[in-house]
Amino acid sequence: MADPIIISASPHVHSDRTSKRVMYDVLYALIPAFLVSIYVFGINALILTSVAVISCIVFEYLIQKYLLKTEIAIADGSALITGILLAFNLPSNLPIWMIIIGAFIAIGVAKLSFGGLGYNIFNPALVGRVFLLVCFPVQMTSWPIAVENYLSLDAVTGETTLGIIKEGLMYGETMTTISEKIPSVMELLLGITSGSAGEMSALALLLGGLFLIVRKVITWHIPVTILVTMAVMTGVFWLVNPELYANPLIHILSGGAILGAFYMATDLVTSPMTKKGMVIFAIGIAIITVVIRLFGAYPEGVSFAILIMNAFVPLIDKYFKPRRFGNKIKSKIM
Amino acid sequence: MLKTFPKGGIHPAENKITSSKAIKRMPVPKVVYVPIAQHIGIPSEIIVDRKDKVEIGQVIAKSGGFVSSNIHSPVAGTVTKLDMIVDTSGYKKQCIVIRTDVKNESNFEVQDFPLKKEITMGQKDILKHITDSGIVGLGGATFPSHVKLDLKNDNKVDCLIINGVECEPYLTADHRLMLERADEIIVGIQILMHALHINEAVIGIENNKKDAVKALKRAGQSDKRIKVAALQVKYPQGSEKQLIKAILKREVPKGGLPMDVGVIVHNVGTIFSIYLAVQYDQPLIERVVTVTGKKIENASNFWVKIGTPIKDLVAEVGGLPEGTRKIVNGGPMMGKAIKNTDVPVTKGTSGILVISEDEASRQDPKNCIRCGHCVFVCPMGLEPHLLMNLSEKGLYERAASEDIMTCIECGSCSYVCPSHRPLLDYIRFGKSIIKKLNTAKN
Numbered sequence: 003m004a005d006p007i008i009i010s011a012s013p014h015v016h017s018d019r020t021s022k023r024v025m026y027d028v029l030y031a032l033i034p035a036f037l038v039s040i041y042v043f044g045i046n047a048l049i050l051t052s053v054a055v056i057s058c059i060v061f062e063y064l065i066q067k068y069l070l071k072t073e074i075a076i077a078d079g080s081a082l083i084t085g086i087l088l089a090f091n092l093p094s095n096l097p098i099w100m101i102i103i104g105a106f107i108a109i110g111v112a113k114l115s116f117g118g119l120g121y122n123i124f125n126p127a128l129v130g131r132v133f134l135l136v137c138f139p140v141q142m143t144s145w146p147i148a149v150e151n152y153l154s155l156d157a158v159t160g161e162t163t164l165g166i167i168k169e170g171l172m173y174g175e176t177m178t179t180i181s182e183k184i185p186s187v188m189e190l191l192l193g194i195t196s197g198s199a200g201e202m203s204a205l206a207l208l209l210g211g212l213f214l215i216v217r218k219v220i221t222w223h224i225p226v227t228i229l230v231t232m233a234v235m236t237g238v239f240w241l242v243n244p245e246l247y248a249n250p251l252i253h254i255l256s257g258g259a260i261l262g263a264f265y266m267a268t269d270l271v272t273s274p275m276t277k278k279g280m281v282i283f284a285i286g287i288a289i290i291t292v293v294i295r296l297f298g299a300y301p302e303g304v305s306f307a308i309l310i311m312n313a314f315v316p317l318i319d320k321y322f323k324p325r326r327f328g329n330k331i332k333s334k335i336m
Numbered sequence: 337m338l339k340t341f342p343k344g345g346i347h348p349a350e351n352k353i354t355s356s357k358a359i360k361r362m363p364v365p366k367v368v369y370v371p372i373a374q375h376i377g378i379p380s381e382i383i384v385d386r387k388d389k390v391e392i393g394q395v396i397a398k399s400g401g402f403v404s405s406n407i408h409s410p411v412a413g414t415v416t417k418l419d420m421i422v423d424t425s426g427y428k429k430q431c432i433v434i435r436t437d438v439k440n441e442s443n444f445e446v447q448d449f450p451l452k453k454e455i456t457m458g459q460k461d462i463l464k465h466i467t468d469s470g471i472v473g474l475g476g477a478t479f480p481s482h483v484k485l486d487l488k489n490d491n492k493v494d495c496l497i498i499n500g501v502e503c504e505p506y507l508t509a510d511h512r513l514m515l516e517r518a519d520e521i522i523v524g525i526q527i528l529m530h531a532l533h534i535n536e537a538v539i540g541i542e543n544n545k546k547d548a549v550k551a552l553k554r555a556g557q558s559d560k561r562i563k564v565a566a567l568q569v570k571y572p573q574g575s576e577k578q579l580i581k582a583i584l585k586r587e588v589p590k591g592g593l594p595m596d597v598g599v600i601v602h603n604v605g606t607i608f609s610i611y612l613a614v615q616y617d618q619p620l621i622e623r624v625v626t627v628t629g630k631k632i633e634n635a636s637n638f639w640v641k642i643g644t645p646i647k648d649l650v651a652e653v654g655g656l657p658e659g660t661r662k663i664v665n666g667g668p669m670m671g672k673a674i675k676n677t678d679v680p681v682t683k684g685t686s687g688i689l690v691i692s693e694d695e696a697s698r699q700d701p702k703n704c705i706r707c708g709h710c711v712f713v714c715p716m717g718l719e720p721h722l723l724m725n726l727s728e729k730g731l732y733e734r735a736a737s738e739d740i741m742t743c744i745e746c747g748s749c750s751y752v753c754p755s756h757r758p759l760l761d762y763i764r765f766g767k768s769i770i771k772k773l774n775t776a777k778n
Binding site: 006007008009010011012013014015016017019020021023024078118119120121218221270271272273274275276277323324325326327328329 | 343581588664666670673689691696705706716721760
């Protein structure tokens with residue numbers, strides 16, 4: 003026999019579900035939301051996304067080649083996805099140099115300094131976004147509104163739905179008067195409003211999210227638990243006083259709730275590995291988000307909530323283990 | 337909804353290429369190599385010597401203890417050597433080499449065993465026949481069957497489960513046996529029920545073998561105590577613990593045996609051997625083997641004498657195809673890769689799988705992306721990624737406290753890992769070290 007016989011331990015077959023396929027599935031899932039963002043924000047969205055993606059990949063390459071001197075891993079596609087998700091979480095008219103800083107923080111600080119793919123504790127794209135939000139609060143909260151001229155680089159800015167509600171309530175307005183100023187549910191679904199580049203259309207995001215679940219990249223546990231818990235919590239407040247609190251539908255459809263629930267919180271690396279753990283993680287995110295939205299200084303809190311819960315993931319993984327087969331006694335806590 | 341086990345499991349491509357191929361009889365080999373360690377437990381003791389003449393079915397190695405088994409000569413011939421040869425484990429093991437006597441007619445007459453339904457033997461005789469006939473679990477575990485039947489008084493067994501699941505891809509040996517010998521299998525079940533005073537038996541068959549479900553339902557319709565359960569197709573349903581859970585919803589406790597939940601499980605092949613042993617006093621000297629592979633010309637199922645070199649089987653199906661890079665004894669999920677085709681068929685050989693270039697090599701492992709799929713698919717509720725890490729770092733005590741020893745080595749974790757991490761390799765390694773540490777302690 004010419005070729006040597008290979009001896010290896012079982013199993014001798016492997017599923018066709020590879021890292022590469024997982025990456026492509028995430029990319030496909032982001033397409034609808036990306037198209038909506040270009041439709042709504044024109045060429046600015048395209049520039050934002052390209053700059054974020056290119057700088058994430060370049061930073062990963064440079065740091066791995068010259069600083070860490072390790073294998074270049076840009077081919078695994080994770081930097082590409084971080085770039086897209088970072089762009090989705092930024093206003094589309096952000097100055098280019100700020101986008102580059104955000105990309106550096108995401109890749110250099112949040113990902114590679116922790117050990118690279120698989121070792122980072124915090125969601126890199128969200129670390130980049132929150133860093134920018136803290137450093138450049140003005141630029142990071144000037145939300146462009148839908149453009150008329152797609153090629154125009156200038157954007158008219160306005161406030162987000164949640165921003166209008168927060169400000170209105172601060173000045174003593176009631177929800178009845180505020181609701182005339184905010185987009186309708188249909189507009190929120192389609193994405194004709196203002197906000198981060200990728201969080202516009204709830205419908206487009208849900209479409210991609212469903213695709214991810216069908217392709218088994220993510221499970222339903224995190225997104226459904228986040229949205230249900232948010233709906234229940236905001237629902238209780240709304241029932242108690244509908245003049246002071248927005249209804250659950252507005253809370254779920256506006257801001258980063260759906261983007262966060264389906265794309266950011268479900269990041270494989272920074273979320274728990276057991277289904278029980280995922281539910282706990284998701285409930286935590288929903289509670290923190292609602293508390294920030296209703297009682298905090300910021301109108302929106304999804305990014306903070308996810309980052310805070312990211313920090314709890316190692317603990318959650320340690321305490322919420324799958325039920326061992328044949329263990330009648332509930333799995334004991336270490 | 338068809339029954340199945342609730343936690344974990346995968347569904348690899350079935351590739352049951354040989355499911356419509358009737359079981360053919362392999363020509364009698366010129367030389368047989370009979371290892372003395374063909375079962376789990378103590379190896380048998382050789383009781384023949386060089387140049388001894390042996391008859392077909394004669395005991396050539398005696399059971400070495402309670403958890404051990406007799407070994408019989410598969411052919412009539414002369415013992416030429418007591419040698420060390422490489423068996424499926426990859427190690428050299430002691431083995432009895434017998435040259436077939438081509439003049440002895442008993443080697444070539446195919447015995448016809450007409451269906452014999454009447455069970456005349458008493459309980460003790462039945463158990464004695466099973467013990468003496470060298471019957472071991474033919475599903476692959478090769479656990480001596482009489483050990484399972486030796487009931488202590490405090491174990492009350494109320495259900496006999498017959499394992500006709502055959503969840504390994506490619507393999508069709510049990511499938512064909514169920515189709516062709518359904519009546520005999522039913523009698524075999526009745527023999528065990530009679531011997532053990534059990535009034536309920538369930539045959540578990542995955543629903544990709546609808547014809548086998550039908551055949552056994554028909555064969556067993558007159559006996560109301562025997563039921564056939566069609567199960568959802570899911571690997572590793574053929575594992576005892578998962579099968580019991582799927583059929584009876586009972587969960588074998590950690591470190592326990594099926595007996596602890598009142599169940600005994602036997603493979604359909606084992607049941608057929610028990611039928612022959614009890615009704616016709618035939619020892620276990622041949623079994624059904626599937627010889628298969630995507631590029632194999634005449635893949636089929638065969639009645640094969642124990643001790644037949646695998647190269648004889650390969651020659652029978654048209655030889656090793658161009659580009660063969662791996663030969664597996666067993667199925668693709670749990671089978672063992674063997675070094676060459678000199679290795680003989682043993683009681684535990686359910687199939688020979690030939691894998692070519694494109695599927696033979698593993699891909700390089702990458703970083704764990706914490707996708708959690710190894711946890712989702714683990715039928716035992718373990719965390720393979722964690723166990724791999726602990727084994728890799730030498731933290732064996734923690735690995736033991738994370739229940740590494742309950743791993744059934746089904747390989748589902750390695751199968752699904754998108755980063756191609758060798759999860760099961762490290763878990764096996766960890767288990768072997770912990771076993772050694774435990775023996776050292778005692």
